[in-house]
Amino acid sequence: MNDSSLKRTPLFDRMVQAGGRMVDFHGWEMPVQFAGILAEHRAVRTACGVFDVSHMGQVLISGPDAHRFIEHVNCNRMSAEPGKGTYAHILAEDGGILDDAITFCLGPERFLAIVNAATADKDFEWFQHWSEGYDVALDNASERTAMLAVQGPRAPALVGELFPAALALPRFGIAELPFAGETAFVMRTGYTGEDGFEIAALPECILATWAELILRGGRHGLVPCGLGARDTLRLEAGYLLYGADADETRTPYEANCGWAVKLQKGDFIGREALIRRKEAGFKEKLTGVRLLERGVPRAGCAVRLGDRKIGELCSATFAPSLGTGIGVGYLAPEAWEAGTRVAVEIHGKTVPAETVRGAFRKNNV
């Protein structure tokens, strides 16, 4: 791997030193694993793990109309309470999903949106386009911001050693806390189904945070984790992966995120189309499947009900915490009810499975 067109995060050298197996992830050279996906997955479920998520994007939105603006570009009711974040989808005018993001209220006129890596630049352009008529300043901080995720039941004890005030944060809470002479955004969020934190700051501050976490982490069972474990953890937790499980052809309702749509809150981009599309009804909905026999499903595997194909999987893997294969795919209405017996086609073989709604195991958040 020595492709100069690939982007590297400020933590790249640390990842290589820690034994990361580096791969091309949407144009970023990122670690897919260190010791191994199973060991890293287990560490996050039982102790804690640290992930470099510096590829993700950060957009700062400020000004007198900042809250009104984020309400307009997100489909959920967005918190205006300082210290609180809200998960939402950013929709196109036709109701299709452009991205999923968490937007945090930092103060009455200041917000921070954490967006996906591959969509960060497009999101920023989208925000700029729609900011006309709003008294807001938009700042794409993605390039100058690094980010770590520390996840697992031991994460609070470890992160609390560096950021004592982080322990008081509720789920989806954020605080601006001092570290190494800088200020870091510390958020009680994550993508694993476990308690944990995400920490975003200038690269020097994140490098210092990484060093301190590694120094102190041993006692807490901390291991460096790659994108492989991030994917198995998030899929077990029932979390959406934008680009794989949702894109601009799908609405939040089909993506099983209707809970994040608040039609009553007033106008927002995509609202009219969502109402229309909801009234027309949907033919497919993102539905989980759990294999009842041995096999490892992959994205692209067909899902059958009787002898009829009712969809295919868009994300699938062996689930380390369940010891079985799981996946999600857009399936026909007959399979929407949890527990429906279906079958997944793997290498020409038909493996029995049942449908699941939401998380594949109880999340500890």
Added chain:
Amino acid sequence: MFDEKNCKFAKSHEWAFAEGGVAAVGISDYAQKEISDIVFVELPKAGAQVVQGKPCAVIESVKAAADFYAPVSGEVIAVNDAIVDNPALVNQAPHGDGWFFKIKMSKPAELETLMEFGEYQKTIQ
């Protein structure tokens, strides 16, 4: 159990340990490290005929699937069910409890087309 220094290797990283017309087969230590985290193995059934260089088993890790190519031709006379129940054995002991199956060789001369351990080591460096 099947000391790698006494095994012969295919370019596709399978090994064969021959003894009296029967070859035990498996994957190399290099291959298990590359594949990593093996969570599923599908083996041929006893009695099946396998052909040198043709896929006859499937190895799945968390991230990907890999084919297992028969290093020699013949009839499968025993399979290691232990790795079906506990695929991690392949990672833990690729030349021991992680062996795949045994082949009654129909063309023992095929062994000559495989690499000695030293030669194989050079190809993976």
